[in-house]
Amino acid sequence: MLYISLRQYEYVCAIGRHGSLSAAAHALNVSQPALSTALTRVESLLGYPLFMRRRGAAMTTTPQGRLFIEQAEKLLHSAAQIEHPTDAPHGSSHLRLGCFIDLAPFHLASALRSLQTALPDVTITYHVDSFEGLLDGLINGQTDIAITYDLGMDAGFTRQELFDSVPHALVPPDHPLATAHNVTLADLELEPLILSKEGLSAQHVLNLFRRKCLNPTVAHRAATLEIQRSLAAHGEGIAISYASPNNSMSYDNRTLVRLPILDKDAAEPVVLARHGTGPVEATLASAERVLFNTLSETRPEVSCEDG
The missing domain is CATH 1.10.10.10 (Winged helix-like DNA-binding domain superfamily/Winged helix DNA-binding domain)
Known part of the structure; x- marks a missing residue:
């Protein structure tokens, strides 16, 4: 005492x-x-x-x-x-990066390359996790900064928006909607849906429907994005995903059609997140700048010609 x-x-x-x-x-x-x-x-x-x-x-x-x-x-x-800090605290020699599992195939490699180039004296490690896993890691100090969607975070987190991600509906080429350039949530209400098994992700998609007084049916909850795409390619329902490769083939060589969902409130921001709202030490501050510059430049272009 x-x-x-x-x-x-x-x-x-x-x-x-x-x-x-x-x-x-x-x-x-x-x-x-x-x-x-x-x-x-x-x-x-x-x-x-x-x-x-x-x-x-x-x-x-x-x-x-x-x-x-x-x-x-x-x-x-x-x-x-x-x-009353006037200078950022001294930089750390170790940076721990987290990335949401569905975003990792699209953004993790470029993020790591940019960090390694800008911070050559810093040891950079990473892990890929669910929303809950990332939040726990940030709160417990096991993760310094994370690339994720703005879901499940309260006012105790600092977030920098990188870009808005638009969800897509994935259908086989013989589906009646396959000839459309885009769809709305109302178009999908009566279709069996294939959602992510990740709790916050699935709940977010269902809430989009409920806010419009729509009541969809969930046919499958897929453990991974590629399982989701494969089920959709085989006609098991319509997959809805924010992270969707811009290609027309599933892993098992089945054709898919990718349709942007253009409801105005369906877009979801991808953010850089860290726990805490005060000043940060020098290494983390530098990493934030590097990641923001790198990832905001890779924001996906949404075209009505998708699919």
Whole structure:
């Protein structure tokens, strides 16, 4: 337990600088008795005097007092830096990057390459996870910064929007909607849907329908994006995904048609996220700038000719 407050450290240092209780009290705009009481308490707690008191002469520090004041000044400076930082803290030599599982195939490699080029002296590690896994990692300090969708985060997170991601409906070429250039959520209400098994992702898609008083049916919840695409290619339903490769073949060599869902409120921002809202150390600040510049430049172009 700490028995000496920062205020009492400040009082002792002021007495040492000004050489008297009255001058220190005037400089600090406090009463002289308050200053005297604080000094007496500090010396009592320490068990030795910090100043020599001689009638008619300035107060002078004892050897122990000089050492105490030197250490107290450093402590007060550190406390002031914490409370009112003027410079970013020193940079870390290790950066831990997180990426949402469906975004990783599209953005992780370019993010790593940019970070490695810009921060050659920093060891960069990464992990790919679900929304919940990324949030837990950010909160627990296991992840410094994450590339993810803006889902499930409260005001305790700092977010920088990179770009808006538009969801797509994936259908086989013989589906009645395959000849359309784009679709709306209303077009999909009566179709069996294939959603992600990831809880927040599926809930977000269903909420898009519910906000429009639409009640879709979920036929499958797929563990991965490619399983989702394969099920759609085989006619098991319409897959809805924000992360959708711009190609027409599934892993099992089946043709897919990719249709943007153009409801205005369906787009979802992809963000850089970190836990906390205050200043960050230098390495993380640099990484934020590098990732923002790299990933915002790779924002996907949405065309009505998709599919």
